[in-house]
Amino acid sequence: MKNETYKKLIVANWKMNPSSAKEAEELSGTVQREVRGLKNVEIVLCPPFPYLSVVGALAKGAQSCHWEQKGAYTGAVSPAMLKDMGCEYVIVGHSERKQYFGETDEIINKKVKAALKAGLKVVLCIGEDTRDSFDSKGHWTHELDPKLKEQIIGAFEGVKKSNIQNIVVAYEPVWAIGTGNPATPDDVLSAKIFIRKILSNLYDRKEADKVRVLYGGSTNKKNSAVFIKEGQADGLLVGGASLDSDEFVEMVKSIYENS
Numbered sequence: 001m002k003n004e005t006y007k008k009l010i011v012a013n014w015k016m017n018p019s020s021a022k023e024a025e026e027l028s029g030t031v032q033r034e035v036r037g038l039k040n041v042e043i044v045l046c047p048p049f050p051y052l053s054v055v056g057a058l059a060k061g062a063q064s065c066h067w068e069q070k071g072a073y074t075g076a077v078s079p080a081m082l083k084d085m086g087c088e089y090v091i092v093g094h095s096e097r098k099q100y101f102g103e104t105d106e107i108i109n110k111k112v113k114a115a116l117k118a119g120l121k122v123v124l125c126i127g128e129d130t131r132d133s134f135d136s137k138g139h140w141t142h143e144l145d146p147k148l149k150e151q152i153i154g155a156f157e158g159v160k161k162s163n164i165q166n167i168v169v170a171y172e173p174v175w176a177i178g179t180g181n182p183a184t185p186d187d188v189l190s191a192k193i194f195i196r197k198i199l200s201n202l203y204d205r206k207e208a209d210k211v212r213v214l215y216g217g218s219t220n221k222k223n224s225a226v227f228i229k230e231g232q233a234d235g236l237l238v239g240g241a242s243l244d245s246d247e248f249v250e251m252v253k254s255i256y257e258n259s
C-alpha cells in the first residue's frame with residue numbers, strides 16, 4: 001500500500017479564518033519560516049480567496065472554485081483565475097460546501113473537471129455522515145460503503161485515466177470534522193484500501209495506486225503521525241489545527257520525522 005512516489009502532503013484548510021489580512025500574513029509567515037528545510041513533505045496552505053497572496057514560498061491552494069472558467073456568475077471564482085493567481089491545488093467537495101452551499105455530487109464532478117482543465121490539482125473530499133458504518137468493535141462495516149463508492153464514482157465521472165493522479169482523495173468522515181473525535185488509523189487504512197479498490201475497478205490498479213489518499217478530521221500534533229504510520233495515509237487535510245502556527249508546525253515536523 002505504500003506509495004513511495006510522493007512526499008507526504010499536508011493541506012491546511014483555514015476555512016473562513018482568520019479575520020484579518022494581518023493575522024493571515026503572520027500565520028503564513030510563521031509556518032514558512034519554521035518548515036523551511038523540511039524537504040520531505042509537501043505543504044499546501046488554503047486560505048480564503050482574499051488572502052491567497054500571503055502564501056509566499058509554500059504551495060497555494062483554494063478552498064473551492066466554480067465549474068465555469070468565466071462568465072456571469074456573481075460572487076464566484078473560477079479555476080482559471082486560481083491558476084493565474086499561482087494556485088496549485090483546489091479543495092472540492094468539502095462537507096461544509098455540501099451542508100451550507102448545497103453542493104451535490106453532480107456539481108462536485110463539474111468542479112473536478114473544470115479544475116483539472118485549468119491545470120489545478122484537486123483535493124477531493126469524500127466521507128460518510130455518521131459513524132454507523134463501523135460496528136461495535138470499530139470495524140468497518142459495509143452499510144455505508146455504497147455512499148462512499150457513489151461519491152467516488154460521481155466525482156471521477158468523465159475524468160480520463162491520464163488525469164487521475166492529479167486528484168488527491170481526502171477521506172474526511174463528516175462525524176470526525178471539527179468534533180475532536182478523529183477516526184482510528186484502522187479506519188483510515190480501510191478507507192484507503194476501499195478507495196484504491198474502487199479506482200482500480202474504474203481505471204486500473206497501476207493508475208489507482210498513484211492516487212494519494214489523505215485523512216482529515218480532528219487531526220492535531222498528538223495524533224497526526226499515527227495516521228501516516230499505521231493508517232498509511234499519504235498525508236493530512238487539517239482544519240482547526242492549521243490556524244495555530246505552533247500546533248501546525250509540530251504536526252508537519254512529526255509527519256516529517258515519521259515518513
Ligand code: PGA
Pocket residue numbers: 013172176177178179216217218219237238239240241
Ligand atoms: P478539522 O477539519 O481538522 O478541524 O476537523 C478538517 C476539515 O474540515 O478539513
